[in-house]
Amino acid sequence: MSDSDDDDKSNSGGEVEETEEDKEMKKLLEGFVDETGGSDDSSSSSDSDSGDEAREIDLEDNVLDHVVLAAADFESALEEFTEKTGVAPKIAGAIKGLGIKTARVSFEGSSYLEIIAPDPKSGGPIGNLLKASSISGLKPFHWAIRNERAEPLKDEVNKFGYTPDHISMFGAKEDGTPRKWEMLYLYGHRMGGICPFYINWANSDHPCETMPIVGDLIGVTVTAPSDDPVHKLIAHSESGGFSLEEGDPNFEIKFDSPEGEITFAATKMVGFRFPGFEDECGPIEGDEPAEMPEFVMPAMPELLPVETGEYDEIPATEGAEDD
Numbered sequence: 001m002s003d004s005d006d007d008d009k010s011n012s013g014g015e016v017e018e019t020e021e022d023k024e025m026k027k028l029l030e031g032f033v034d035e036t037g038g039s040d041d042s043s044s045s046s047d048s049d050s051g052d053e054a055r056e057i058d059l060e061d062n063v064l065d066h067v068v069l070a071a072a073d074f075e076s077a078l079e080e081f082t083e084k085t086g087v088a089p090k091i092a093g094a095i096k097g098l099g100i101k102t103a104r105v106s107f108e109g110s111s112y113l114e115i116i117a118p119d120p121k122s123g124g125p126i127g128n129l130l131k132a133s134s135i136s137g138l139k140p141f142h143w144a145i146r147n148e149r150a151e152p153l154k155d156e157v158n159k160f161g162y163t164p165d166h167i168s169m170f171g172a173k174e175d176g177t178p179r180k181w182e183m184l185y186l187y188g189h190r191m192g193g194i195c196p197f198y199i200n201w202a203n204s205d206h207p208c209e210t211m212p213i214v215g216d217l218i219g220v221t222v223t224a225p226s227d228d229p230v231h232k233l234i235a236h237s238e239s240g241g242f243s244l245e246e247g248d249p250n251f252e253i254k255f256d257s258p259e260g261e262i263t264f265a266a267t268k269m270v271g272f273r274f275p276g277f278e279d280e281c282g283p284i285e286g287d288e289p290a291e292m293p294e295f296v297m298p299a300m301p302e303l304l305p306v307e308t309g310e311y312d313e314i315p316a317t318e319g320a321e322d323d
Contacts, residue, residue: 053210054205054209054210055208055209055210056209057109057110057206057208057209058109058110059110059146059201059206060110060146060241061146061147061148062145062146062147062148062149062237062238062239062240063110063111063145063146063239063240063241064111064143064144064145064146064217064220064239064240064241064242065110065111065112065144065145065146065199066104066111066112066113066114066143066144066199066207067111067113067114067140067142067143067144067220067253067264068113068114068115068116068140068141068142068143068144068193068272069081069113069114069115069116069138069139069140069141069264070115070116070117070130070133070135070138070139070140070141070270071115071116071117071130071135071137071138071139072117072118072130072131072134072135072136073117073118074101074103074115074117074118074119077103077115077117077138078091078103078115080137080138081105081115081138084257084259084262085105085214085215085257085258085259085262086257086258086259087105087212087213087214087215087257087258088212089103089104089105089113089115089211089212090103090104090105090210090211090212091103092104092114092207094119094121094122095119095124095126096119096122096124097124098124098125098126098127099118099119099122099123099124099125099126099127099128100116100117100118100119100124100126100127100130101116101117101118101119102114102115102116103115104207104211105211105212105213105214106207106208106211106212106213106214107208107213107214107215107216107217107255108213108215108216108217109208109216109217110146110206110208111208111217111241112207112208112211113214113253113255114207115138116130116141117130118130118131125273125274125275126272126273129270129273130270133270135270138264139264139266139269140193140251140253140264140265140266140269141193141269141270141271141272142193142196142197142269142270142271142272143193143196143197143220143222143242143251144183144196144197144198144199145196145197145198145199145237145239145241146198146199146200146201147198147199147200147237147239148200149198149200149237150166150182150183150184150198150199150200151166151168151182151184151200153184153198153237154166154184156236157184157186157233160229160232160233160236161188161189161229162186162187162188162189162229162233163186163187163188164184164185164186164187165184165185165186165187165274166182166183166184166185167182167183167184167185168180168181168182169181169182169183173205177203178203179202179203179204179205180202180203180204181199181200181201181202181204182199182200182202183197183198183199183200184197184198184199185197185272185274186233187273189228189229189230191224191228191230191249191271192268192269192270192271193251193269193270193271193272194222194224194230194249194250194251194268194269194271195230195233195271196222196230196239197271197272198237214255214256214257214258215255215256215257215258216255216256217253217254217255218254218255218256218261219242219243219253219254220241220242220243220251220252220253220254221242221243221245221250221251221252222242222243222244222245222250222251223244223245223246223247223248223249223250223251224244224245224246224247224249225246225247225248225249226246230244231244231246248267249267249268250265250266250267251265251266251267251269252264252265253265
């Protein structure tokens with residue numbers, strides 16, 4: 001079983017403390033289940049453990065690592081992607097604690113796409129979030145920057161207004177060799193998945209080594225308002241492999257495939273959210289009660305002018321009986 005460590009939150013005073021929510025989230029992230037094995041325990045599985053021949057990749061640091069696409073139904077998502085691209089994603093497994101199933105496909109090079117959808121056999125916060133969000137078809141959900149400084153960055157993002165959530169995961173490869181990977185999620189903003197998270201694969205095998213290749217990544221363009229702190233964040237981390245522009249929120253990824261050029265875009269991305277950060281994230285899309293439309297009194301109809309003085313009394317109708 002894999003263990004997690006250093007799931008840190010920085011409070012307003014800059015001190016790091018671990019709460020019950022932190023410990024609970026560690027448990028959520030422990031359970032990677034290999035679909036091909038069909039086991040019900042919480043054992044970790046890396047993609048290279050499947051026995052597939054791994055290709056050599058150059059893991060450039062501080063660049064785009066992967067883009068997450070989300071859907072309401074896993075099988076439908078795989079069918080949609082396969083039909084659009086001509087390439088079937090490889091099922092990576094189920095993350096039991098989060099309530100999602102995952103599949104992946106690689107680009108040429110060292111970046112990839114991950115598809116997630118609710119796991120009907122296992123509930124969890126991310127699966128529930130996807131259900132509440134009423135996603136239709138495959139939609140961009142979040143994106144990750146590969147950065148070896150994921151851990152020290154957690155102490156640097158406060159100055160941009162972010163609340164960091166750093167998670168270190170530990171496990172073992174098939175041969176017993178220890179492996180580690182870590183993630184840094186950022187809260188305290190209202191940009192959802194348009195704000196990236198950081199990942200450091202450390203000594204873990206990278207998913208691109210054994211994933212089917214769909215084609216070349218043409219480009220990823222992220223757009224955020226000029227006053228959004230994501231611009232300062234990216235400038236500080238000096239990350240690349242994508243374009244960051246000023247404007248209305250938008251995310252777009254383009255890539256080649258056997259079926260031609262493919263584009264996925266969204267003006268709003270849900271993004272990963274974990275227990276304990278509700279105040280920083282705001283309400284989950286789909287959870288908030290539907291807003292009642294503002295009631296407006298209808299305008300009074302224009303009344304015809306009433307002429308007075310022509311009759312002192314209302315004349316009786318012809319043939320009316322006298323009282």
